[in-house]
Amino acid sequence: MRPGEAPLAPRECDFSRPAIEVRGLSNVFGAQVVHADLDLTVQRGEIVGVVGGSGSGKSVLMRAILGLRRPQAGSVRVFGIDALSDREADRLAIERQTGVLFQGGALFSSLTVLENIMLPMKEHHGLPDDLVHALAWMKMRLAGLPGNAVDKLPSQLSGGMKKRAGLARALALDPPLLFLDEPTAGLDPIGAAAFDDLILKLQRALGLTVFLITHDLDTLYAICDRVAVLADRRVVACAPIREVERFPHPWVQDYFHGPRGRAARREA
Amino acid sequence: MSETPQLREDPESPGRWVAGGDWTLPHAARLEALAGDAGVRDARAVDARSIERLDASGAMLLWRLARNAGIDDDGRLQLRDDHAPLFAAVQGVCHNPPRRDAKDYGVRAMLARVGWTVEDNAREIIALVAFGGAALLTALKIGWNPRRWRITATVAHMETVGLDAVPLVLLLSFLVGAVVAFLGSEVLAAFGAEIFVVELIGISFLREFGVLLTAVLLAGRTASAFTAQIGAMQSGEEIDAIRTLGLDPMELLVLPRVVALVLMLPLLTFLAMMAGIAGGMAVGATMLGISPEMFVARLHETVEARHFFVGMAKAPVFALIIALIGCLEGMQVQGTAQSVGERTTSSVVQTISLVILVDAFAALWFMEMGW
Numbered sequence: 001m002r003p004g005e006a007p008l009a010p011r012e013c014d015f016s017r018p019a020i021e022v023r024g025l026s027n028v029f030g031a032q033v034v035h036a037d038l039d040l041t042v043q044r045g046e047i048v049g050v051v052g053g054s055g056s057g058k059s060v061l062m063r064a065i066l067g068l069r070r071p072q073a074g075s076v077r078v079f080g081i082d083a084l085s086d087r088e089a090d091r092l093a094i095e096r097q098t099g100v101l102f103q104g105g106a107l108f109s110s111l112t113v114l115e116n117i118m119l120p121m122k123e124h125h126g127l128p129d130d131l132v133h134a135l136a137w138m139k140m141r142l143a144g145l146p147g148n149a150v151d152k153l154p155s156q157l158s159g160g161m162k163k164r165a166g167l168a169r170a171l172a173l174d175p176p177l178l179f180l181d182e183p184t185a186g187l188d189p190i191g192a193a194a195f196d197d198l199i200l201k202l203q204r205a206l207g208l209t210v211f212l213i214t215h216d217l218d219t220l221y222a223i224c225d226r227v228a229v230l231a232d233r234r235v236v237a238c239a240p241i242r243e244v245e246r247f248p249h250p251w252v253q254d255y256f257h258g259p260r261g262r263a264a265r266r267e268a
Numbered sequence: 269m270s271e272t273p274q275l276r277e278d279p280e281s282p283g284r285w286v287a288g289g290d291w292t293l294p295h296a297a298r299l300e301a302l303a304g305d306a307g308v309r310d311a312r313a314v315d316a317r318s319i320e321r322l323d324a325s326g327a328m329l330l331w332r333l334a335r336n337a338g339i340d341d342d343g344r345l346q347l348r349d350d351h352a353p354l355f356a357a358v359q360g361v362c363h364n365p366p367r368r369d370a371k372d373y374g375v376r377a378m379l380a381r382v383g384w385t386v387e388d389n390a391r392e393i394i395a396l397v398a399f400g401g402a403a404l405l406t407a408l409k410i411g412w413n414p415r416r417w418r419i420t421a422t423v424a425h426m427e428t429v430g431l432d433a434v435p436l437v438l439l440l441s442f443l444v445g446a447v448v449a450f451l452g453s454e455v456l457a458a459f460g461a462e463i464f465v466v467e468l469i470g471i472s473f474l475r476e477f478g479v480l481l482t483a484v485l486l487a488g489r490t491a492s493a494f495t496a497q498i499g500a501m502q503s504g505e506e507i508d509a510i511r512t513l514g515l516d517p518m519e520l521l522v523l524p525r526v527v528a529l530v531l532m533l534p535l536l537t538f539l540a541m542m543a544g545i546a547g548g549m550a551v552g553a554t555m556l557g558i559s560p561e562m563f564v565a566r567l568h569e570t571v572e573a574r575h576f577f578v579g580m581a582k583a584p585v586f587a588l589i590i591a592l593i594g595c596l597e598g599m600q601v602q603g604t605a606q607s608v609g610e611r612t613t614s615s616v617v618q619t620i621s622l623v624i625l626v627d628a629f630a631a632l633w634f635m636e637m638g639w
Contacts, residue, residue, distance in 0.1 A: 109604040125293060131300050134365050135293075138328045141361035150366055155603045174293045174323035205357035206324055207350075 013097055014080035019044050019177050019209040020065055025074035027060050034060050036233040038074070044176075047203055047210040048238070049220045052230030053251065058213045061230070062179055065211070066098060067091065078177065096124065099170030100179045105162035107154035113165045114140060114150045120172040136172070143168035144198050160191040164198070171202070178203075180212045184219055196222045217256075217264035229255075271320050275302045275333075283312035291319050291326025299326060303333035311337040313344040322351045327358040392618070399596045400588070403526060406518045421524035429490045429525075430532030434539060436489070441481055441540040445469060445547025448477070453556050462556050466563055469548030470571035478541035479579045480627055483586035486533060487619035491594035494525055495615040498598025499608040507599070517599075526591040533587035534580060541579065578634050585626065590619045 020042040027035040034057035042048045052058050063069040065076050067083050076083040078094050085091070107116050117136040121127060127135075140149065143164045154162060163183060170178060183199065184192035200223045203210055214220065220227055220241055228238040231251045237244050245256040245265070255261055273289035285308060291299060302308070314334060316322075322330070334340035340359070347355055410416040452468045498521055501507055510517045545567070552558035597615035601607050 110606050121293070125296065127296050128300075130368065131296060133368050134362070135296065135325050135328060137365040138324065138358060138362040142324065142357065147364075147366065171324070174325055201357070205353045207354070 013078075013093055015044065015176070017077070017080035018042060019079060020211065021075075021077040022061075022065065023075045025061070025064060025076065026072045027057060027064060027069070028072045033233055035064075035071070038234045040228055040235050040238065042209060042211055044209050045207060046225040047199070047212060047223055049224035049227045049241075050211065050213045050230060051215070051220065051227060051255065056230040057233075058230055059181060062100075062181060062211065062213060066100065066179065067094065096173055097175050098177045098179060099173065099175040101163065101166045101170045101181060101183055103181045103185065105154065105166035107162060107165055107169065109154050112151050112153055113145065113157070113168075116154070116165060116169050117172050120169065124173060136168075139168045139171050140165070142202065143171065144194075159186050160188075160195070163187065163195060167198075167202075171206075174206075176207070177209045178211070180210060180214075182213055182215065184214065184216045189218075192216060192218065193222070199223055217261055218267070221264055221267070273299055273302065273319075273326075275305070275308065277307065278315075283310065285311045285314045286318060287314060287316045287330070288318040288320070290321045291316075291330060292321055292323045293325040296325050296329065299329040300332075303329050303336065308333055309336050311339065313346070314339065315346045316351070317346050317348050319348065319351065322354060324354065324358050327351070327355045328362050330355065331359050331362060395600070396593060396596055399599075400592050402518060403522055403592065403595075406516065406523060410519060410523075416519065418520065418524045421520075422528050425525050425528035426532050428493075429486065429529055430536060433486065433489060433532075433536060437482055437485060437536050437540050438543045440485065441473075441478065441543035442547040442550075444477060444481060445473060445544035446551045447547075448472060448544075449548035449551040450555070453551070463558065463566065465548065465552060465556060465558065466566040467570050469545055470567050471575050473541050473544035473548075474571065474575040474579050476579065476627070476631070477544055479537045479582050479586065480623070481544075482533060482537045482540045482583070483590065483623045483627075484620055486529070486536070486587075487590050487623055488616055490529065491590045491597075491615045491619040492612050494591065494594030495598040495601075495612045496608060498522075498595055499601035499611050502599060502601040503603050503605075503608060522591075522595045525595055526588065529591040530584050530587040533590075534583040537580065537583040541576070574639055578639055582627065582630055585630075586623050589622050589626065593619045593622070 018041050020040065022038060022040040025035050025038040025040075026033070038061070040061075050058050050061065060069065064071045065078065065083060067076075070084065079097055081090050081093055083090075083094055107113070108119070111119065114133070114136050117139050118132050121132045121135060122129075137150070141147070145161065145164050145168065149157070149161060149165070152161075154165065157165060167180075167183075180199070184195050187195060196219050199210065199212075202208060203223075212219070212224065224241060226238055227241045227244045228235050229244060229247070229249070229252055230236075231249060236249050237247045237252060239247075244252065245261075247253075256265070271289040273287070273291050273295050275285060275287045278284040278286055289295075308314075314337065316330060319326075319330075330345075331340060334345045339345055449465050449469050453462050453465050456462050456464050456468075498507070501521070507517050507521075510520060549558075549560055549563045552563050553560055594615050597611040597618070601611050
């Protein structure tokens with residue numbers, strides 16, 4: 001919203017409802033069926049890890065929940081609001097309740113790190129510049145970026161810093177629901193472990209609900225309350241990881257009991 | 269509806285303030301005003317236990333309020349248990365925000381920008397000369413070895429920069445020829461000398477307009493394409509891949525483009541000259557009563573061949589300028605999409621300015637030489 005413009009009131013969210021409710025979702029690309037009759041519920045305040053082979057539609061599911069893609073069938077509700085609704089007020093409400101960290105960070109390349117974080121606050125709430133500046137600084141530090149990152153452009157940041165900056169921007173509007181698309185992909189093991197810690201710390205402190213797409217078994221064991229497995233075009237299992245690893249689906253068995261899975265489980 | 273945040277002094281115990289409602293980002297402007305309130309600065313205790321919802325932004329403003337009153341770390345700020353971790357996390361990171369530097373729009377900033385720009389331009393000129401030298405060196409190195417000439421790539425570029433540009437060059441030159449003939453005849457008619465339109469068109473197109481129009485068109489059409497092609501490869505690390513495979517980007521990417529343009533620009537220039545003269549001829553025949561036969565006959569009598577050679581001699585030079593700047597700017601792209609855009613703009617601006625600049629000096633020089 002720009003100053004002086006009448007604010008369009010977003011719909012009120014019902015925080016007693018689950019954060020995400022997906023029912024009967026179908027996504028089809030041409031002849032390729034990615035999801036058929038997929039159900040998934042994410043409760044408020046939990047970290048749900050979404051795993052699945054390449055091409056199993058993890059990112060498509062996230063895009064459908066965020067309303068970036070219209071599914072062929074099914075319903076999606078975010079805090080009780082219909083995410084597929086065309087009404088401006090519904091869209092606005094969901095946009096303010098969700099923060100997204102895209103895989104490459106998706107930072108605006110022409111803005112500095114701090115300006116990236118300030119942008120959504122300025123646009124949505126029309127707050128005074130000094131206040132936005134102080135809030136953005138706090139978000140930046142909360143995401144674990146050093147103070148000297150303020151004036152840097154995204155092209156001057158390392159991969160791990162980009163992810164942190166992307167996370168800070170995702171937190172700009174203080175959303176209760178956070179989507180993370182492969183947050184630890186491309187990070188070295190130490191950086192990945194530190195990022196896992198950061199997610200967990202923020203989730204505890206800010207009371208976030210986290211929808212986390214990952215390939216990283218260590219992340220699943222370290223921070224996820226429940227793990228949802230995408231296979232055969234739907235969610236075949238959604239439970240705490242100790243239960244999921246005993247699930248008799250062949251993909252699940254290969255994934256958790258392959259060499260990497262065994263190593264991660266031993267450590268955890 | 270979300271609760272507006274409140275902050276009021278406890279009537280029963282002065283100095284004790286009670287905060288309530290939603291302390292969240294949408295209310296941040298109001299919260300900042302509350303935290304800066306004069307009365308709160310003297311607060312001896314703040315009870316924040318009746319705050320309904322608290323987010324990170326609200327926690328920061330609550331911390332500011334407590335700090336202003338000097339009670340942020342001695343337990344006189346009371347929080348709900350479930351808000352305590354958030355407040356602790358935020359409290360740890362909002363110290364010492366950097367000062368916001370206002371952008372300087374004054375004389376000093378202007379002088380600094382002028383300085384930077386001059387230095388930038390100087391660097392560009394040095395880079396261009398160095399790049400031209402490197403290209404020449406590569407050309408000499410592979411000149412002895414015809415197997416390393418990239419014939420296929422060169423011919424492909426000749427098609428896109430030369431053949432595909434023919435309709436555009438013909439059309440625009442024809443139109444400019446017609447306009448020049450028309451405007452010239454307006455002036456010349458005052459002296460009853462409309463027939464001199466033939467010399468006007470002949471000399472101007474052979475000597476200047478043919479080559480200049482073509483070069484400016486190709487600067488816009490081809491230099492930008494070269495920059496964008498090589499720039500996209502640069503940002504996708506393709507140029508680095510070429511180097512690590514033991515190949516030379518200069519030989520693979522730059523030379524074929526330079527050679528193609530140096531061969532095609534003179535040919536296009538010739539077409540532009542003919543099209544311009546045809547434009548003049550068309551206006552002469554339809555509006556000035558100069559028949560095509562008369563036009564051609566007079567062209568033969570009065571316009572010497574040296575004008576044609578002067579014009580043609582400039583074509584390969586312009587081709588070199590366009591191709592080298594286009595490729596050099598592409599090589600200088602750095603990573604981002606914005607950089608590709610900036611470099612493409614810069615390559616078009618540089619080529620057009622440099623072509624016109626060189627043309628102006630060449631005109632002086634040829635005139636002094638009496639050619």
